[in-house]
Amino acid sequence: xxxxxxxxxxxxxxxxxxxxxxxxxxxxxxxxxxxxxxxxxxxxxxxxxxxxxxxxxxxxxxxxxxxxxxxxxxxxxxxxxxxxxxxxxxxxxxxxxxxxxxxxxxxxxxxxxxxxxxxxxxxxxxxxxxxxxxxxxxxxxx
Numbered sequence: 267x268x269x270x271x272x273x274x275x276x277x278x279x280x281x282x283x284x285x286x287x288x289x290x291x292x293x294x295x296x297x298x299x300x301x302x303x304x305x306x307x308x309x310x311x312x313x314x315x316x317x318x319x320x321x322x323x324x325x326x327x328x329x330x331x332x333x334x335x336x337x338x339x340x341x342x343x344x345x346x347x348x349x350x351x352x353x354x355x356x357x358x359x360x361x362x363x364x365x366x367x368x369x370x371x372x373x374x375x376x377x378x379x380x381x382x383x384x385x386x387x388x389x390x391x392x393x394x395x396x397x398x399x400x401x402x403x404x405x406x407x408x
Contacts, residue, residue, distance in 0.1 A: 323347055328371045335376040359390035366391070367398045 323345050331338025339362060342348045348365050350358050366377050381392045 320347075324369075325371075328369065332371075332373040332376055335380045338376075339380070355387060355390060356394075359387060360394045362391050363394035363398060366395060 324342075324347050327338055327342040327345065327347050329338075330341050339348065342365070343350045343358075343362075348361050350361070362380075366372060366380065380388055381395055382388075
């Protein structure tokens with residue numbers, strides 16, 4: 267009766283051992299397959315949670331921008347929604363300009379406050395923003 271408390275693959279000997287090993291390895295394949303499925307589900311859940319957090323951060327940043335555009339941009343940059351690189355003022359301006367041009371939900375008047383500000387970085391953003399438009403000779407946008 268002591269042998270029965272042992273796991274099946276340890277309790278069996280002799281001719282049954284080979285058969286048991288086959289069952290154990292088949293069982294092992296099933297459980298490792300389930301384990302990898304669980305790992306994939308965990309990874310998918312982790313990715314989903316990260317995306318949901320990014321969306322919440324973006325939406326919060328848009329609300330902050332619409333209340334105070336400079337504070338909103340600072341929040342968006344600090345939280346990685348708009349990437350910034352130390353010392354890369356032109357690249358940073360280009361990324362802010364693209365964000366202002368392409369992000370839905372931003373208040374146009376607040377965008378105007380940023381683009382019309384005389385601060386050096388805001389002037390860079392204005393120049394980069396203007397480059398995002400393609401003008402024809404007659405002044406119509408394409």
